[in-house]
Amino acid sequence: xxxxxxxxxxxxxxxxxxxxxxxxxxxxxxxxxxxxxxxxxxxxxxxxxxxxxxxxxxxxxxxxxxxxxxxxxxxxxxxxxxxxxxxxxxxxxxxxxxxxxxxxxxxxxxxxxxxxxxxxxxxxxxxxxxxxxxxxxxxxxxxxxxxxxxxxxxxxxxxxxxxxxxxxxxxxxxxxxxxxxxxxxxxxxxxxxxxxxxxxxxxxxxxxxxxxxxxxxxxxxxxxxxxxxxxxxxxxxxxxxxxxxxxxxxxxxxxxxxxxxxxxxxxxxxxxxxxxxxxxxxxxxxxxxxxxxxxxxxxxxxxxxxxxxxxxxxxxxxxxxxxxxxxxxxxxxxxxxxxxxxxxxxxxxxxxxxxxxxxxxxxxxxxxxxxxxxxxxxxxxxxxxxxxxxxxxxxxxxxxxxxxxxxxxxxxxxxxxxxxxxxxxxxxxxxxxxxxxxxxxxxxxxxxxxxxxxxxxxxxxxxxxxxxxxxxxxxxxxxxxxxxxxxxxxxxxxxxxxxxxxxxxxxxxxxxxxxxxxxxxxxxxxxxxxxxxxxxxxxxxxxxxxxxxxxxxxxxxxxxxxxxxxxxxxxxxxxxxxxxxxxxxxxxxxxxxxxxxxxxxxxxxxxxxxxxxxxxxxxxxxxxxxxxxxxxxxxxxxxxxxxxxxxxxxxxxxxxxxxxxxxxxxxxxxxxxxxxxxxxxxxxxxxxxxxxxxxxxxxxxxxxxxxxxxxxxxxxxxxxxxxxxxxxxxxxxxxx
Numbered sequence: 001x002x003x004x005x006x007x008x009x010x011x012x013x014x015x016x017x018x019x020x021x022x023x024x025x026x027x028x029x030x031x032x033x034x035x036x037x038x039x040x041x042x043x044x045x046x047x048x049x050x051x052x053x054x055x056x057x058x059x060x061x062x063x064x065x066x067x068x069x070x071x072x073x074x075x076x077x078x079x080x081x082x083x084x085x086x087x088x089x090x091x092x093x094x095x096x097x098x099x100x101x102x103x104x105x106x107x108x109x110x111x112x113x114x115x116x117x118x119x120x121x122x123x124x125x126x127x128x129x130x131x132x133x134x135x136x137x138x139x140x141x142x143x144x145x146x147x148x149x150x151x152x153x154x155x156x157x158x159x160x161x162x163x164x165x166x167x168x169x170x171x172x173x174x175x176x177x178x179x180x181x182x183x184x185x186x187x188x189x190x191x192x193x194x195x196x197x198x199x200x201x202x203x204x205x206x207x208x209x210x211x212x213x214x215x216x217x218x219x220x221x222x223x224x225x226x227x228x229x230x231x232x233x234x235x236x237x238x239x240x241x242x243x244x245x246x247x248x249x250x251x252x253x254x255x256x257x258x259x260x261x262x263x264x265x266x267x268x269x270x271x272x273x274x275x276x277x278x279x280x281x282x283x284x285x286x287x288x289x290x291x292x293x294x295x296x297x298x299x300x301x302x303x304x305x306x307x308x309x310x311x312x313x314x315x316x317x318x319x320x321x322x323x324x325x326x327x328x329x330x331x332x333x334x335x336x337x338x339x340x341x342x343x344x345x346x347x348x349x350x351x352x353x354x355x356x357x358x359x360x361x362x363x364x365x366x367x368x369x370x371x372x373x374x375x376x377x378x379x380x381x382x383x384x385x386x387x388x389x390x391x392x393x394x395x396x397x398x399x400x401x402x403x404x405x406x407x408x409x410x411x412x413x414x415x416x417x418x419x420x421x422x423x424x425x426x427x428x429x430x431x432x433x434x435x436x437x438x439x440x441x442x443x444x445x446x447x448x449x450x451x452x453x454x455x456x457x458x459x460x461x462x463x464x465x466x467x468x469x470x471x472x473x474x475x476x477x478x479x480x481x482x483x484x485x486x487x488x489x490x491x492x493x494x495x496x497x498x499x500x501x502x503x504x505x506x507x508x509x510x511x512x513x514x515x516x517x518x519x520x521x522x523x524x525x526x527x528x529x530x531x532x533x534x535x536x537x538x539x540x541x542x543x544x545x546x547x548x549x550x551x552x553x554x555x556x557x558x559x560x561x562x563x564x565x566x567x568x569x570x571x572x573x574x575x576x577x578x579x580x581x582x583x584x585x586x587x588x589x590x591x592x593x594x595x596x597x598x599x600x601x602x603x604x605x606x607x608x609x610x611x612x613x614x615x616x617x618x619x620x621x622x623x624x625x626x627x628x629x630x631x632x633x634x635x636x637x638x639x640x641x642x643x644x645x646x647x648x649x650x651x652x653x654x655x656x657x658x659x660x661x662x663x664x665x666x667x668x669x670x671x672x673x674x675x676x677x678x679x680x681x682x683x684x685x686x687x688x689x690x691x692x693x694x695x696x697x698x699x700x701x702x703x704x705x706x707x708x709x710x711x712x713x714x715x716x717x718x719x720x721x722x723x724x725x726x727x728x729x730x731x732x733x734x735x736x
Contacts (some may be wrong), residue, residue, distance in 0.1 A: 022294035027055020029473035030300030038256035059242035066240035099232035103711035134231030151537035165523035168215035187572035216482035268312035297459025334446035363396035405439035462499035
């Protein structure tokens, strides 16, 4: 006879067995998953192949300092990462992290900069600032920073805005395009704009723009398009990753009784008939040890290692036998980042506190002065400079060991004349203390590349039917962030933990904080407001390039090519304007992201479109009537008025978006009625063609809006109601 006590004991035993979880991989994804499950009473065993935890956020102990894998910028919008750091680990952001408003760019001293810097009389590098474009002041400062000419710099920001407003559908093969492919489809884009975007992608993610998935990059951009005067771009640790982040994380795991086993390499995995997962670990002598069994397994290893693991085991019991598509993991690409920690014998002058990108450098070099940042190095701060030098394109240095490290130092010396690397690594006539410097090729810490082909290969967190007790985590897994980042790794760890809890308990209290980002309609409103300025900037840039070719005696490139380009701009502009209006109308009645779109955003977008045309008009007339302006003309009151007009437009765009973000959604009944109307009219709303009639409508509407703004009448009041696309078109045609 079974008593209540025995039933209780059996239930407790079953629960204890079900809550057994092995996590393979001690990177951020694995640590996140381990933290969330162990704090809920799960029996977690964490296996890590390396001697230290952290994965791409790990550090190797050194004689003078820890050696991080590479420096990380933690974006301000990494909401799930910051929740763990601040709420779970008790780390204070403003004490242990340094706010970064932007980065700096240093141009090749042997190449002519896009904008000639002012002469200071000193032979010191001239840095240009690229700040987080969250205020009109920062946007305006970026335009005149000297990184690119003002029109090209404007087009970089506009391209990112345009990309963020695109409703890509990865399942549609026509929409599977690279960032370069997207740029090629935008007739306002320029070569200089493309080059800077390629530099940004290479220096941050080690992937060129002609490989980067446009859809993935778009989802990364959207959360950063928020506007706040106090919001930093990102945060840097004021110490090593091990000291400030991984050690507190491990301490928290130990408090929840998570068992951590480092130096434990999983050689193979077998799926047993009794629904257990069998792991074979590598022994110290290099041979396979006796297998260990776990009820649930989370694989949180890098993509290349996961591609190997799913193929191991006995045929018929392998993971890939249950989910054959996982064999495609072998096609996922990664890249290594070369890092040299350079310890100088002296304090170098004129080294900024921010991350610096070396434009045009071999291997896309960046450097960061950690002697100004790390609190643990405060004793050497005034006497020594310590730079972390990184190369995002490892193949640019065709050597091994200290040879490529010294080549990187020689490249750095081209930009910083105060750097004296000597003839070779360990040279005695150098101002570098080679005995305290360090280099690492990071072949075991590669970065996942978000190329176009990866979208269909990335694994899900859980395959419920095929693999009921195996879960996957890592920044390369399917997640909302898409681009390989710390936040993507954290979210994937949360997804795996939640799936495991759902499998065991039938429900989960593990939450994933949503990212706050502008709605697609709001981004389209911004694009519409700035579209005339973008095409004005394209005309300006075209003339600048033509003058450069003429100065070199290249007559064809200096006359015929720009004339053809300029003549096509009006038609390209009207086509782009019509397409944006159509997308804005469709997204208003049927939001792609399923969120409420304030009517004020649509109204303000139309007003900003007219203001944008007026602001761009001065520059377009200037391009048409003048070849160039001398230095005196640039400082006239007339030129100041033009800049004031553009400043006013930028402020108007930001105010419109802020207004839309603050406007509360309608009451549930009204929202329900609108959704019902959207369903009824869905076919009509999405079937509006963009034909030649749009060109006539667009021209007439712009003329009417421009006249209304000029005469001070303002825009006609809106009805406060949404219309489906066919009505939206007819309403604006009536304004001709």
